[in-house]
Amino acid sequence: MRYDGLNSSNTSHLIFNVTSQSDFEHINLTCMVIGDKSPPCSDISTQNNNCLTTFNVTGTLGCDYECFFTTEKTNYTNSMSQITNLTVCEYLFV
Secondary structure, three states: OOOOOOOOOOOEEEEOOOOOOOOOOOOEEEEOOOOOOOOOOOEEEEEEEEEOOOOEEEEEEOEEEEEEEEEEEEOOOEEOOOOOOEEEOOOOOO
């Protein structure tokens, strides 16, 4: 099998809107591939500052992820959300 990299036919744009319930300096989104990590599946990680509450990431169709958010604030212990499983599928709406 030949892998030609990510392209518009095998990826999906994901938007996560976060509602702030505390003051933090950074919020991180981490999505780790569950199972087979061979291409095209790869982990996703991104960080926003406290002013931004929307995450725009690209997931790969057919890949399963475990995702969680972590908030960071100086002189405080980092706080992690519950883990959520996410599968990126192609849906047809009729």
